[in-house]
Amino acid sequence: MSICDRIIVPLDVPTQADALTLIDALPEVSFWKVGLELFVSSGPSILSELKTRQKRIFLDLKFHDIPNTVAGACRSAAQYQVDLLTIHATCGRRGLKDAQTALVETAGEQAPKLIAITLLTSLSSRDLAFDLKIPVELPEYALEMALLAKESGLPGAVCSPHEAAQLRSVCGSEFLLVCPGVRPAWSEAGDQRRAMTPGEAMKAGADYLVIGRPITASEDPGAAFQRICEEIEA
């Protein structure tokens, strides 16, 4: 797999027409993420459009509910034959286990890889301590959430690049690590609080990087994507 195939670009746009414009402007992108903004506005038809173009799909709906409900959501999502699907680790052990079991029972070997959000990359240590009132150091918290996901049978997690090296060494080489919160030195951080450059994130052990606005908000998204691929290779 080339470096470019390890970059997932989010379709964080309000309409399916905007999404198709972006997809067709970036033919070199092989892996796209469909998140809440687009799925809530346009429903699943964008997934068929991506399939027709032979793209891989990360369906990022970040399930967070009681075990019975997340299991049902996973059974419903299994029909879309996407590659990756997200759930919050804070659903807890029973929720994670039931979600994973529901996916595999419904889709078997075709089941998407269910990956757990450890701690959103927009949150800082201060947010964790003062707003969420979680009295644990941030790196330890992210690691504990990843281990909870692993023990519950999930194949991977979403983490910031800051925690990737530790998660990689503790969770092992088979555990899938997907890192958003990635910013080239020439881009704005925006709402991301624990960002690193694409090269640093790969070096830390990420399998895939999710990179949105540095590419999609650029004047020339194709050039921005190429520049990121070259920077990682360098």
Ligand SMILES: O=C(O)c1cc(=O)[nH]c(=O)n1[C@@H]1O[C@H](COP(=O)(O)O)[C@@H](O)[C@H]1O
């Ligand atoms: O699940 C995600 O993909 C996700 C988890 C997380 O902790 N942080 C995070 O930024 N994301 C997503 O990754 C993308 C990052 O986009 P940019 O900040 O524009 O690069 C967005 O689509 C977020 O929804």
